[in-house]
Amino acid sequence: MSRGWTAQSCPATARPQTTASSRHEASYVIAVLEGRGVSREVGLAALDKDTRRVSLIQLADSPTYIKTLHQLHLHSPSIILVPDTFSSLIDTPMASGGKKASSTSVLVQCMIEEFDATVDPVMRKYWNDDAGLAFVNQLIVDDDERPATLVAVSSRYYALSAASALFKYAESKLNLRFAASSLLIQHAQAEGSMMIDPETARNLELVGSISFACLGKPSLLLNHTYTAMGARLLRANVLAPITEQSSIEACLDVVEELIQNGNRFDNVKNALKSLHNMDFNKLICSLAASEARETSTAKLAAARVAQMLSLRNIVKNIPVLAKALTGSRSRLLRIILDMISDKRLSRIEQLVSETLNEEEASAKRGLNAVNARVYAVKANYNRLLDVARETYKENVGDIFALNRELGGQHDLPLSLVYQDTGFVFALKKTDLQGELPRGFVNVTAQRNRWLFSSIELKKRNVCMKDALDETLIMSDKIIQELIAEIINVIGALYKASEAVAIVDMLWSFAHASILRDYVRPEFTGTLAIKAGRHPVLENVQAAGTLVPNDVYCCEASSFQIVQGPNMSGKSIYLRQIGLLTVMAMCGCFVPAEYGSFRLHDALLTRLSNDDDIEKSLSTFANEMAS
Known part of the structure; x- marks a missing residue:
């Protein structure tokens, strides 16, 4: 039996493919x-x-x-x-x-x-x-x-x-x-979501350069999410909207409550901001997974310590979101509140607090980030670790003493910069007259400064790195013991991740709905849209220039023909219907004065994809312009 053609190899009237060709990196x-x-x-x-x-x-x-x-x-x-x-x-x-x-x-x-x-x-x-x-x-x-x-x-x-x-x-x-x-x-059930073929995803711009749910440009349309989990859930819902009406209505109830209750909207926004750039899913998987062939290195130890510091910040900030959701009237928000109020999360916070210091999140790079990992475990938790940290501290002190000594000896305002290989000297170009004194090596130029080293600094870097590696490996042993205890209650973290992702996505829907005056859709047996607006076109055209369109389709008129001259908006009209249907089935409000929709198990299109919405050019006009 021969296989059906794909959209890449023949006209799109053949066997349909099953998702967008423009998608996030395969993982x-x-x-x-x-x-x-x-x-x-x-x-x-x-x-x-x-x-x-x-x-x-x-x-x-x-x-x-x-x-x-x-x-x-x-x-x-x-x-x-x-x-x-x-x-x-x-x-x-x-x-x-x-x-x-x-x-x-x-x-x-x-x-x-x-x-x-x-x-x-x-x-x-x-x-x-x-x-x-x-x-x-x-x-x-x-x-x-x-x-x-x-x-x-x-x-x-x-x-x-x-x-x-x-x-x-x-x-x-x-x-x-x-x-x-x-x-x-x-x-995962194969049923329960709407199947969208790749041509449709491309034609409706569900993903892509002016994406309907573009992960790379959060200012566009629906994607105003703060967390990676929310962005992933948004993408999944846009490419495969749910078909269970009760679930859709529950999402719409949350969006409506966030729109009508300004205080709750702002509180949830501030809570999500505190979780910005925190990826629960990746953190959880790093705790659960290990190498089948163990390699104990300082680099892996440093990564595990950093992961535990991230976990500490997460369990400290989740109660902020719980407080923001307290008193919610929508059933879904109350369920989410229960999910993030799990007593096991308090147990995780207790375990982390007993082991790690309470300082705020560390810097991502430089000496401050290294010191945060070195001193992550509380003092007096392990005597040998305290000794190793003291040795590291003395070695770093020796390097700073060398910097002061050489700066005074050569009358130069030297400073130190920490890199992956250790410390190097730094000197502004404006502070150097002529050439560097003898004894400095590995000179490199940056935009406004010189970076260089010396034989003595290299020796002291080796001592410092040895002490640092020993400190991190000892800290890692303590962290692994902590991880073993946390894994016993890791289910609470999975629930919290899912809850935060749902809140983030629905808050993003509410934010987009407020910005562009969307209305709540209804689900009946009839497709009826009054003064519907194309959500992408509305975003790129000047205010007041967009012409809204009505749509009506029922059992008596389920097949309709749209005709008109070139540049009259036939393709835009069809795309608008598809986009508004996807938005409604995702649980988002829609750009219209009124919207009634049917539930569909598939969305398939055959449209030309050569027009340019941003320049208001149809396929024919775009061909003539080029």
């Missing part, structure tokens, strides 16, 4: 297993390399594998794992003597053509459902959803087999090992 490792039966059962296990979240999916697909490709696109694969018996195009890794397939399955051919990702075969013996269930049972976080997840996946033969191969690959090839009860493993 998932996905194991895919196809059944040999008539029903075309496909199991997927997806591991996010950045956040270490795992999704298990099993579905019955069509001969063109549209549902499987849609799920793969949503998870942005960088590596796709398949059984070695499924492909003859690639060599078998992970073990010698693996069988080589005589032919390549249609699904593997589809994935090779569709994705710019590495396709790695894994020996068939590692695709074992019993081993997969054992992995899931061992690694899944111990929270309220654990029993339901285990029951849901226990009968998913193909998803569990894919999970077995995925975790085996992570250990042998990615050098990753996870602590028991530390991973957020979810059974």
